[in-house]
Amino acid sequence: EIVLTQSPGTLSLSPGERATLSCRASQSVSNNYLAWYQQKPGQAPRLLIYTASSRATGIPDRFSGSGSGTDFTLTISRLEPEDFAVYYCQQHVTSFSFGQGTKLEIK
């Protein structure tokens, strides 16, 4: 099973700043089936990015994904107040698994 490790665990930033979240896989996600989700308290996760860099329907273009192989990044170019949440990466190679999450909090 592929283990995903996200860093940092918590990221403290201010609105308007740029956020960079990392997701590292224990083995290559060779098919690039790497997705990112946002989750706010009391809500279901929301798909942001799929196949490493494709934005899901309705997702603002300040969200972007990049990477390949074992190293992937979610970037939020200019943080809006509604972006403060927990973010998860997720892979599907032979099975499915999630990273442990990065909490993006207001500084």
Added chain:
Amino acid sequence: QVQLAQSGAEVKKPGASLKLSCKASGYSFTSFNMHWVRQAPGQGLEWMGIINPSDGATTYAQNFQGRFTMTRDTSTSTMSMELSSLTSEDTAVYYCAKDGNRGNFDYWGQGTLVTVSS
């Protein structure tokens, strides 16, 4: 619009079994795989299993094999799950999710809170 409507909250005793359902609407139910994902209080997301609604084929995460079953009813566009031998560690919010055909989960149900307590 795609909607996944889950059954309501449950309270179970240790050793009991749990059955949850997820009714899909707004798309062709048999054209997309479906998943169950759970989240323990304050914890991350854990994938449980996948079902192909077209033929009923399933694959379960290793952690749940032997006590977890997914089924579907194409006549009502409903997916169900059953988890047996519950312990307090099964206390969680359980989500159903639609597969986006690219290894992702593009739509999620609202979640069902399950509490296992004596």
